[in-house]
Amino acid sequence: LPRILSGMQPTSDSLHLGNYLGALVNWVKLQDEFDAYYFVADLHALTVPTEPAVLRQRTRVTAAQFLAGGVDPKRSAVFCQSHVTEHAELGWVMNCLTGDGEARRMTQFKDKVAKGQNANVGLLTYPMLMAADILMYDAAYVPVGEDQRQHLEITRDLAERFNSRFGATLVVPDAYIVKGSAKIMDLQDPTAKMSKTGSSPKGLIDLMEDPARIAKNIRSAVTDTDGEVRYDPDTKPGVSNLLVIHSVLSGTPVDKLVATFAGRGYGDLKKEVADVVVERLTPFQERMRELLDDPAELDRILADGADRAREVARATMARVRDAAGLLPSA
Ligand code: TYM
Numbered sequence: 091l092p093r094i095l096s097g098m099q100p101t102s103d104s105l106h107l108g109n110y111l112g113a114l115v116n117w118v119k120l121q122d123e124f125d126a127y128y129f130v131a132d133l134h135a136l137t138v139p140t141e142p143a144v145l146r147q148r149t150r151v152t153a154a155q156f157l158a159g160g161v162d163p164k165r166s167a168v169f170c171q172s173h174v175t176e177h178a179e180l181g182w183v184m185n186c187l188t189g190d191g192e193a194r195r196m197t198q199f200k201d202k203v204a205k206g207q208n209a210n211v212g213l214l215t216y217p218m219l220m221a222a223d224i225l226m227y228d229a230a231y232v233p234v235g236e237d238q239r240q241h242l243e244i245t246r247d248l249a250e251r252f253n254s255r256f257g258a259t260l261v262v263p264d265a266y267i268v269k270g271s272a273k274i275m276d277l278q279d280p281t282a283k284m285s286k287t288g289s290s291p292k293g294l295i296d297l298m299e300d301p302a303r304i305a306k307n308i309r310s311a312v313t314d315t316d317g318e319v320r321y322d323p324d325t326k327p328g329v330s331n332l333l334v335i336h337s338v339l340s341g342t343p344v345d346k347l348v349a350t351f352a353g354r355g356y357g358d359l360k361k362e363v364a365d366v367v368v369e370r371l372t373p374f375q376e377r378m379r380e381l382l383d384d385p386a387e388l389d390r391i392l393a394d395g396a397d398r399a400r401e402v403a404r405a406t407m408a409r410v411r412d413a414a415g416l417l418p419s420a
Contacts, residue, residue, distance in 0.1 A: 091125040093402075094266070095229040097171065097220075098156075099131045100148035101138055101286070105155050107295035107367070108274035108284035111338050112235030116268055118160035120233055126166035127227050127399055128156055133171045133178060133219060137212040153392055154381040155297060158374050169395030171223065176403035180222035183410060185215050187251050188244075193217070197240055221245040225252075226406050227399075228261040236272040237283060239265060256413035260406075271338045277311040280327035295367065298375060305364035308332075309357075319351035319359050329356065332363045339366040 096117060098109060105114070117128055130152045135145060149170060156168055171177050193199065193214050203209050217240075224232055224245050232242055242265035249260040274284045278293035288294055292307050299307075313328040321344050323330040336359075337344045351359055381388055411418065 091123070092230040093127065093227050094120055094124040094231045094233060095127040095129075095224055095227045096233050097129045097131040097134075097223055098152055099135045100145065100152040101135050101140075103148060104151060104296045104298040106284055106286065106297060107335070108235065110159060110297060111271045111274050111335065112268075113233060114156065114159040114161075115271070115338060116233040116266065117156070117166075120231070120266070121162060121166045124231070126161075127169075127229070127402075128161055128166055129169045129171050129174075129223070129395075129399070130156075131171050131220075131223070134216060137210060137216055150385065150388060151378075151382070154378055154388055157381055157388075157391070158377040163391045163395060167395040167398040169392055169399045173392065173396035174226075174399045174403050176226060176400070176407045177219065177222055179407060180226055180410060181215070181219035183252075183414065184218035184221045184225075184248050187248055187255075188215075188218050192244075196244065198237075217241050217244050218248070221248045224263050225249055225260045226403050228402075228406065229263045230261065231266040232263050233266040233268075234272075235274075235283075236267055239267060252410075252413075256415075259409050259413045270334050270344070274335065275327055275331040277307060277328075277331070280312055280331050297371060298378065299371075301368045301372060301375075304371065305368055308364040308367060309360045311360060313356050317355065319348060319354065319356065321345070321348055329359070332359055336363045336366055339370050 096113060098105065098113065117126065120126060130149050132145065132149050135148070140148075153168060153170070157163060161168060196217055199209070199214055199216070202213060207213070220241050221244060225248070232238075234242065242263070246262050249262045252260050253262075276282045276284045276288045276293035277295070278290045279288070282288060284294055286294065292310065295304055295307060311328060311332060313332075314326055316326065319329060319333070320326060321330050321333050333344050333347055336342070336347055
């Protein structure tokens with residue numbers, strides 16, 4: 091089976107609905123057709139100063155949320171990035187292929203610096219470590235949300251650069267970004283993507299939030315004054331976002347939903363969206379409680395995933411070292 095890989099950072103106490111609909115739902119679908127590697131990007135999370143105990147807990151929760159969302163550890167390797175030390179090693183090789191200006195021009199880095207986030211060098215070299223994550227597994231596709239597109243582009247550039255300098259060694263991956271759900275918007279400001287650093291906590295749906303609160307936040311989502319349920323992300327971003335959320339969770343195409351809501355108001359739409367979200371998250375939260383109740387089992391799954399990942403990583407690193415002229419150790 092061709093390989094795919096993706097990761098998420100453990101930088102908050104829970105994933106949110108954007109992570110779930112933009113990425114996790116696709117991870118679960120794709121594990122039928124691909125040899126899948128899904129990991130918690132704990133090394134990337136070190137770019138944001140965090141209490142060690144908090145990082146440990148968030149790492150476990152993030153891994154558990156992959157499983158609660160439907161990732162099957164029997165088929166897909168689920169692991170922590172830091173458990174496969176080759177990631178950091180290949181990251182170094184990628185750093186040495188990247189221009190200083192090229193790294194500084196990455197929009198995520200520029201945005202963080204502009205927002206006054208104290209930039210450490212890890213933040214600057216973040217995309218090179220991400221390229222290493224992907225190239226390590228010869229991934230054909232990388233299922234991510236729209237905000238990762240530029241990172242995928244630099245990953246492709248770095249793979250091509252390595253190959254042209256040292257000979258064909260690395261697989262050039264493609265992003266797997268699903269139109270529509272790749273950018274779930276903030277409920278309070280539907281022109282901005284849903285994100286843990288969004289303007290208002292009510293704009294975000296935390297996957298572990300109390301269902302009554304979730305329903306309330308959806309009912310108070312910002313829409314528009316036009317009154318008609320239609321899909322038009324440019325002029326009706328709030329309503330369109332609600333339609334996308336409903337569509338992914340209910341499996342009903344957006345145009346069919348629009349037809350069902352003909353002549354009905356936004357109140358009806360919001361109520362139905364709240365219902366489908368709560369219906370999906372109630373069993374998810376239940377499964378989370380079970381997974382967190384048995385940390386030994388979770389650790390076992392992560393250890394097994396790291397073993398499987400390491401096997402691939404070792405083979406790739408052997409190829410990379412040889413191609414780049416690093417002497418094999420006797
Ligand atoms: P992270 O942890 O910020 O986000 C995890 C995944 O969720 C997607 N996502 C969204 N999708 C739709 N709508 C949204 N509002 C939304 N917000 C987030 C992201 O696109 C992502 O797919 N750099 C990565 C982590 C990473 C990685 C990798 C990913 C490290 N190495 C290698 C893929 C391959 C990140 O910070 O994602």
